[in-house]
Amino acid sequence: MVYCARFLRKCPGVVNLIEVRNLTKVYGQHTAIDNISFTIDDGEIVGFLGPNGAGKTTTMNIMTGFIAATGGDVKISGVDIVAEPERAKANIGYLPDTPPVYGDMRISEYLNFVADIKKVRKGRKEAIEHVMKAVHIDGMSKRLIKNLSRGYKQRVGLAQAMLGDPKVIIMDEPTIGLDPKQIIDMREVIKNLSKKHTVILSSHILQEVSAVCDRVLIINRGKIVATGTPDSLSESLTKGAAQMQVRVKGQREQIQKALGEFSVIKDISMAAGLEQGTTDLLLRGEDSTDIREAIFRCMSKNNFPILLMKPNELTLEEIFLSLTDAAAQRGSVAGALPGGAAGLGAEPHLDEGRVSYDSDL
Numbered sequence: 001m002v003y004c005a006r007f008l009r010k011c012p013g014v015v016n017l018i019e020v021r022n023l024t025k026v027y028g029q030h031t032a033i034d035n036i037s038f039t040i041d042d043g044e045i046v047g048f049l050g051p052n053g054a055g056k057t058t059t060m061n062i063m064t065g066f067i068a069a070t071g072g073d074v075k076i077s078g079v080d081i082v083a084e085p086e087r088a089k090a091n092i093g094y095l096p097d098t099p100p101v102y103g104d105m106r107i108s109e110y111l112n113f114v115a116d117i118k119k120v121r122k123g124r125k126e127a128i129e130h131v132m133k134a135v136h137i138d139g140m141s142k143r144l145i146k147n148l149s150r151g152y153k154q155r156v157g158l159a160q161a162m163l164g165d166p167k168v169i170i171m172d173e174p175t176i177g178l179d180p181k182q183i184i185d186m187r188e189v190i191k192n193l194s195k196k197h198t199v200i201l202s203s204h205i206l207q208e209v210s211a212v213c214d215r216v217l218i219i220n221r222g223k224i225v226a227t228g229t230p231d232s233l234s235e236s237l238t239k240g241a242a243q244m245q246v247r248v249k250g251q252r253e254q255i256q257k258a259l260g261e262f263s264v265i266k267d268i269s270m271a272a273g274l275e276q277g278t279t280d281l282l283l284r285g286e287d288s289t290d291i292r293e294a295i296f297r298c299m300s301k302n303n304f305p306i307l308l309m310k311p312n313e314l315t316l317e318e319i320f321l322s323l324t325d326a327a328a329q330r331g332s333v334a335g336a337l338p339g340g341a342a343g344l345g346a347e348p349h350l351d352e353g354r355v356s357y358d359s360d361l
């Protein structure tokens with residue numbers, strides 16, 4: 001599937017599976033989605049990551065034709081969701097944030113009802129058996145939906161999304177409210193889905209997207225603030241900063257004095273090390289200067305043995321907070337941008353697997 005996506009990208013004239021262009025949604029005075037554009041290729045698992053109120057559900061509701069946009073358009077397999085809703089929706093299975101199930105129906109009744117709506121006629125019995133098996137509810141067809149736990153209702157919701165074998169499955173917070181065991185199980189189900197479908201899911205849980213997604217779109221206040229693989233986002237943000245975590249044998253004051261002679265090294269923080277007689281440092285270079293050699297020279301000249309030196313990589317959580325926290329945008333994180341970009345108000349985008357930033361913003 002990944003090869004398929006790469007192949008599509010390299011073939012001019014082949015449409016993206018999903019194209020979202022200049023999407024805007026305004027509620028009264030409030031702009032929930034602010035002119036966002038992105039494309040998704042066949043076979044990708046993409047995560048929408050963003051804090052509460054970021055606009056994830058609104059974007060998904062527009063993409064699936066649940067609500068209308070104020071501006072912009074969405075194409076699924078080249079078919080416009082507004083101009084040809086039936087044809088476009090045939091390619092989409094949607095699991096909204098609350099599973100759209102009917103409590104008074106038994107699982108089999110409900111899935112037959114959904115199959116009616118989706119006009120699944122040929123091979124219906126097998127199709128229902130297949131989706132029930134895929135979400136691990138086979139053998140439960142006679143259970144009343146209202147008596148199921150939240151996690152199992154969620155599975156029934158996912159089974160209905162899969163019916164009709166749509167190309168794209170869109171899930172809004174698929175693991176919210178599930179216990180840890182069910183979360184792990186659901187992630188497995190989602191990963192399996194991606195073998196046959198393009199999958200889009202939303203979450204404000206960072207581990208979630210990094211555990212299952214190939215690519216992450218970070219949304220904040222209705223805008224896409226970054227896109228990339230979890231790894232490329234981390235790499236890109238740490239590269240510019242050249243932050244190094246260092247543990248040195250020696251006293252803090254003397255080390256500080258020694259560092260003063262090496263202007264290329266900027267000290268960020270210093271604390272007594274976990275090991276006795278050591279000091280832990282967080283150091284960075286100016287702009288994107290590599291300071292590893294300077295650290296070595298400084299410490300060896302002053303006879304401070306280096307016990308540890310490694311790049312201080314940002315976790316996805318730190319990246320998320322950096323990108324979504326307005327204060328961070330104006331402060332330290334701006335300096336962490338590659339190429340000295342002006343700040344995180346700039347909108348990064350993915351170009352051939354690397355994260356880049358629009359410098360004119």
Ligand SMILES: Nc1ncnc2c1ncn2[C@@H]1O[C@H](COP(=O)(O)OP(=O)(O)OP(=O)(O)O)[C@@H](O)[C@H]1O
Nearest residue numbers: 027030032050051052053054055056057058059204
């Ligand atoms: N029907 C509506 N009327 C008015 N404002 C709305 C409506 N639906 C959403 N909003 C607003 O649009 C913004 C985006 O909401 P949305 O539900 O898309 O966020 P979200 O990213 O899904 O958040 P969450 O993580 O809490 O689910 C919010 O400020 C929300 O209050």
Ligand SMILES: [Mg+2]
Nearest residue numbers: 056057058097
């Ligand atoms: Mg939501």
